[in-house]
Amino acid sequence: MPIKRLLIVDDHPLFREGLKAILRRDPSFEVAGEAGSYAEGLRVAKACRPDLAVLDISLPDRSGIQLARELRQMLPEVAILMVSMHAKVDYVAEALKAGALGYLTKDAATVSLLSGLRSVAAGLPYLDPTLSVEISRALLLTRTPRREEESHSAYDSLTPREREVMRLVVEGLSNKEVAGALEISLKTAEHHRGNLMRKLGLQNSVELVRYATKMGLID
Structure with a gap:
């Protein structure tokens, strides 16, 4: 696999360092830029134009979900993996709807980060292994127009x-x-x-x- 250039956006420097330490295990990935906020993430993305983006949801200025939408508009080919402390189904569903191809909880990142990145880099969806099969299936279905048309809840x-x-x-x-x-x-x-x-x-x-x-x- 050609080397994939990554952008990491998380407001905790120590967590970013942890992710970079994991990424150093696989020479297929190269960290091209990092940021600690929504605004900085956009600026760095414009400058480095990454192939992949690892985004947190809880950023100090705006949501990482909104950042995912902006990145997909600015860089349609970018593959996004959300890595967040939030494990609620609603957050995962919103991230997928915003254009993320994968979702990991931070607790699972140390074990599954590289697997998740390899999957989304290949254009395949990846969901945290700790999510139940039923929830995973339901979340993936939210990406299809049929699911949107059938949903009538408030x-x-x-x-x-x-x-x-x-x-x-x-x-x-x-x-x-x-x-x-x-x-x-x-x-x-x-x-x-x-x-x-x-x-x-x-x-x-x-x-x-x-x-x-x-x-x-x-x-």
Whole structure:
């Protein structure tokens, strides 16, 4: 396999160093750039134009899922492997919908990173081995148009941005803090929050947290 150039985006320098130590075991991979935030990740990607990208979801400025979307638009051929602490099905599904071809939890990365990268580099999907077979099958089906057409639940009617706002709200952020985290206006944040509450048929933040818990989006 020709040498594949990688971009690593994670806000923890020690974790990035750990990934690079693993990558040094396989000469097929070369770290072309690294970043600790969404904005820096975009800048480095434009400069080094990697073949592969290893992205974390929880970045300090914006979501790694949004970064995956941006990278796929900027570099359509880039293969993305998400490596995140989040193991909830919703995060995995959103990452796949955003264009990621693989997903690993950070706990599994020390064992499965190279396997995951080899798979996505070959254009094949790769999901964390710790995920159940049933969940893996369901997540892969979300990538097909048929699954999208058959889904009529209230949650599925939310836009990607509304889901991002929902996650931040259930984490306790105010509308102003949501606006800052997503780099949108306060009015836009309030609009998204109102829309998602209306679609879900909820009245307040307490009901939203209960709904998110029931859906398995949070513990």
